[in-house]
Amino acid sequence: MLRLYISNVKLVIRKREELFWGLLFPLILATLFYVTFGSGIDLEKMKAVPAALVSQGNEVFETFLENMEEGFLAVTEMDEDEALQALKAGEIDGIFYSGEEPSLTVAASQMNESILEMLLSSYVEHEALLRDIGKEHPLQLPAAIAQMADYREMTENVTVSGRSMETNVGYFYGLIGMACLFGAFMGMTAAEEMRADQSALALRRSVSPVHRLAIVLSGMLAVFTVQFISVCILLLYLRILGLSFGEKWYMLLPVCALGSMTGVAYGIFIGSMRLRNGLKIGILISSSLLMSFFAGMMFVNMKDIIEHHIPILNRINPASLIADAFYSVSIYDNPGRYGANLLLLAAITCLLAAVSFFRLRRERYESL
Amino acid sequence: MIHIENLVKRYGELVALDHLNLDIQEGEIFGLLGPNGSGKTTAINCLLALLKYDKGTIQVFGEQMQPDSYHLKRQIGVVPQNVAVFEQMTVYENIDYFCGLYVPDKKTRRKLVEEAIAFTGLEEHQKMLPRKLSGGLLRRLNIACGIAHQPRLIIMDEPTVAVDPQSRNKILEGIVELNRRGSTIIYTSHYMEEVEQICTRIMIMDRGRCIASGTAEELKRMIKTGETIVIEGVALADGQKADIEKLPHVFQVNYSEEKVLTVKCTSAQHNVVRILNYLQEQNVAFGRVLSELPTLNDVFLEITGKELRD
DSSP states (O other): OOHHHHHHHHHHHHHHHHHHHIIHHHHHHHHHHHHHHHHHOOOOOOOOEEEEEEOOOOOOOOOOHEEEEEEEEEEEEEHHHHHHHHHHHSSOSSEEEEESEEEEEEESSSSSHHHHHHHHHHHHHHHHHHHHHHHOOGGGGHHHHHHHHHHHHHHOOOOOTTTTHHHHHHHHHHHHHHHHHHHHHHHHHOOOOOOOTOOHHHHHHHTTTSSSSHHHHHHHHHHHHHHHHHHHHHHHHHHTOOOOOTTTTGHHHHHHHHHHHHHHHHHHHHTTTTSHHHHHHHHHHHHHHHHHTTSSSSTTTTTHHHHHHHHHHHHHHHHHHHHHHHHHIIOOOOOOHHHHHHHHHHHHHHHHHHHHHHHTTOOSSSSO | OOOEEEEEEEEEEEEEEEEEEEEOOOOEEEEEEEOOSSSSHHHHHHHHHHOOEEEEEEEETTEETTTTTTHHHTTTEEEEOOOOOOOOOOOOOHHHHHHTOOOOOOOHHHHHHHHHHHHTTGGGGTSSSGGGOHHHHHHHHHHHHHHTTTTSSSESSSSTTTTHHHHOOOOOHHHHHHHHHOOOOEEEEEHHHHHHOOOOOOEEEEEEEEEEEEHHHHHHHHOOEEEEEEOOOOOOTHHHHHHHSSSSSSSEEEEOOOOOOEEEEEETTTHHHHHHHHHHTTOOOOEEEEEEEOOOOOOHHHHSOOOOOO
């Protein structure tokens, strides 16, 4: 079994085409993303966004801003003229007006301004609820705002400390999800080399005295090993480019391992089907890219949009789960969410692996 | 060594193997001869427990062959019809990989791999990747991968397809040598000449059935044709064809527009002399004269009414 495993690892490493999709292609994309977006924001060095508040009597909104202030928002109360001058001078990035209908004035459309816009829309979305609480339980208002922030963290990936990071980092997390899924190419070939009804090589292996289980497991493990190393290389490369994974970066290794396993299992699942090779490759490319798109690799807000409208899709999309696990560790520091993502990934992997194994363990075929 | 009884394999309506019976003794080179689609490969795949079959029993080395009969599989070597080697591995690595499925010990394996390389004449190519090899060398590598572990039974499924004559001869010589060294060989082919050349016993298959079996000589004796005489450049007059048909031992006469006379005779002495004497008596000029002994194709043709090679 060990000898088979080592031979299989050597074999997978030499398959240049598959190594291109599993390793080189994600590295190229990472470079392109880096050139296009930069490496994201270093969380530790992130500065608070300066903004002015022109008080117009909306206490609920003012309390909301006060509660959002910590860490990333620096709100100074000013009169309108003073605030406009500060905006013109570039001392602040925006002016909040706490009228009956709160509003925001920004000078440009940069990242910080986007954060302020997002904050305002976040308030508007929950305004009615906050007003009710403010009326009936004014003392509970700060707690309600804090809860709202937590709720948003859990369900929308829009954290109070979030959009700026998602804007850039989200692309890279989506990319890591895609890189894991691209392990499917190696998985597919491995599966085809195990089914005697799909290749002469598999036929030759099938008539050998090696136990079927040993052939299937050594093949799966070899592909997983190479894929996991490829994803780790990608992570290292992203780190070199300047992407920060936070202090608990080591928690990302299980995500990469499980993600790679999911990718490989997905490939084996497709590879074990009796379809034309070209069709299988087409299915793998299109589905992997689609899942990565849903995870935010091409349009970073996609994951949030899906979370709003079809949240189940984010729970069953491995790329989204991988990206979300990265968010949970690097940005939100949310172990519960991290664990949930890993569990879901493990469940998907087990399901795919079990179905694939059931297909591959077959030793006698109806036709060859 | 191998006993197959009443083997039936159906693909829907199509009967691929129709109550096939087969017995192969240790030390034989057993040829399975038949046109494409006659059921040769299907029979082999059933024998190797790769294919499910509808009915019948298969015994190898006196035991029922099952997918998990690993102790039986250990003694079998297979050379599949399609070249089955890893493109990413060198010649040596490929042979070593497949030999390793049977022989775990590294030291023993090295010796076996080197012997297989020498046996197939691949010494100069052992560091090359398969894509750099010619068709003939690739076929030899395919064989080396199947025989390196020195199996007791070797199954070769059309190993000479698309191989140049020189490589083909080398392969055929190698098969005879393997047999001389003690391996029993099952050899499937639709090339009658090579089956006739190397096989000690032959089964002719058509539409999943055994239509005849025995040694090449026994098979040829089963048919009426003992000799086919072809005479070129003959200008026969009316009635002369009928006269030739009446000559002793002649049972079929064809005369073509190209003035070629083909006479089929049963096995007897002086068939050619009798026909040539008749032509001389009749003052009929003729060109080249050929006398052919029956081939396996004649056997197939006479039994099935069609050519072995479509």
